Amino acid sequence: MRFARRMKTLGEDTQDLMDLMSLADAPGILCFSGGFPSPDTYPIDDIKKTMIEIMEDDAKGALSYSSPAGYLELRGQIAARMKKHFGLDFPAERVMLVAGSQQGLDLNGLLFIDPGDVILFEKPSYLGALNALKTYEAELVAIPTDRDGMVLEELAQALKRYGDRIKLIYVNPDHQNPTGRSWSQERRKAFIEMIQNCDTAVLEDAAYAELSFSDQKQRPLVSYDQKGQVIYLGTFSKTFCPGLRIGWVCGAKEVVDKLLALKTNVDLSPAAILQRQMAYYLRSRDLDAHIRGICKLYRRRRDVMLEAIRANFPAEARYDIPEGGLFFWVAFPEHVDTKEILKRALEERVAFVPGGAFYPGAEKNNEMRLNFSNMPEEDIVKGMSILGRIAKGFV
Ligand SMILES: Cc1ncc(COP(=O)(O)O)c(C=O)c1O
Incomplete structure (x- = not known):
């Protein structure tokens, strides 16, 4: 073959x-x-109970195909949580559910990358993202990092060197995988200021944003973004359980609409029953x-x-x-x-x-x-x- x-x-x-x-x-x-x-x-007990509630209330909905963007109630709940915790203002319509944020990573590769394009990312970086994005035959260029995040002098050089070939910058600014480090607030702001001079998309992977051991939460990069360049990826895998495979992508309407069209080609409809599971939990239990x-x-x-x-x-x-x-x-x-x-x-x-x-x-x-x-x-x-x-x- x-x-x-x-x-x-x-x-x-x-x-x-x-x-x-x-x-x-x-x-x-x-x-x-x-x-x-x-x-x-x-x-586990709550999941057992909510599964029974779903079967009693809405079994047919839970066992059917669902809207490609995901269960609207859950999208609204996620939008509300992002507002509460990070001050982000995404309406539910711009929150698209994915089968784990890993699917969101892959879909962004599909959306942005042609063979030979350049993707910038932190050095070192999450292996699963590198592997997913590499499949689109991109050239992966690592930008050195220090304790505050990506080193901006190095980023500036790469922006100059690769210019329009750069389609995507992938970053994981909170308790990063693998280093455990978080970008400082100053670095986040300065990073956004720098990339707003070009038109590359930024993929902000917030997989660990809510797993902070202190009360201090950093503002996400997307909160500084005035141009709609940043696409934000979230997940319940680390804060609830990975087996439900529930992640989300939010960004500018144009981006979310395109991602949705691609995702529909990939899976037609997300797992209706699993999304209801999360929504029912959020309805009546205290995830925080x-x-x-x-x-x-x-x-x-x-x-x-x-x-x-x-x-x-x-x-x-x-x-x-x-x-x-x-x-x-x-x-x-x-x-x-x-x-x-x-x-x-x-x-x-x-x-x-x-x-x-x-x-x-x-x-x-x-x-x-x-x-x-x-x-x-x-x-x-x-x-x-x-x-x-x-x-x-x-x-
Ligand atoms: C940084 C990062 N992003 C994304 C993922 C994917 O997680 P999931 O697809 O379960 O949401 C992981 C998993 O370990 C991760 O570490």
Whole structure:
């Protein structure tokens, strides 16, 4: 068979991601690799009850095809939450539901990218986004980051160098995957000022925006956007559960209309029953209180991991303390290859993601991403003790 040319873009990176996702189900593994929320936080009883409510109230609607943009009540609820938490003013009509924000990433690739176009993104960046966007045969250009976000001098140079070839800038400004860092408010503002001089679209992936361990929430990039350049991606995967596959995309009307046409080609209609599940929960339950509970649990797990890293890792290991999200990002001296550490760790049934996965071309291999949300405290302690011992042998 003769497959499409784009299949050549599915290299080892995609296989790596699939392998890492499947590790989550492997029995007995201490899994610090996935970006997984803790199943202990899933509101199982509430989901059971709302499922029965749906079947009693609206079974036919729930089991039918639905409007391609998604269940209107849920779109309204999402619009209201974005207003309440981030001061964003999107009407429900400009909120389109997607099967997880991953589908939103892919649809934006479909909308914007022709072969040979340039996509700018943070270095390092979320592997799943790089893989999804790469399929559209784009040239991926990484822009260095520091503790405050994308380095704007570097961005300015790239804007000048690639000019109109740049179709999209992908960023994940809150408790980023993989580094756990958040962009400062000043950087957000200055970034928008800079990109408003050109007509490239910006994809703001807000997957972790609500998982903050302090009361301080940063304003989203889209809130500074005067020109409708920013497309905002949200998800309930990390604040409710990923199994419902509910994410959303909002942006300028023209963009949302086009994305909707593309999405209709892809899936005709989203899963009506799952969207009602979320809507019924939001109708009668307190998602904010639920998220506060999640943050409390993750903060505790972060603290346990921090202590365990301090106690076990080689003194040369460098890391920041994440103020939210799901990840520690640990850097070792340049000569250390964390892929080699992973091979040894898997022999002892411990998994993490080597940092090279988050750079196209794996140009840097001395870092690791550690997920702290998904393992109970005693497993975090055990896992970090094993990893620390192995890492010391490589430093
Ligand atoms: C930064 C980021 N964006 C998007 C996603 C996709 O999540 P979902 O499709 O479950 O909404 C993930 C998943 O880990 C992620 O880390």
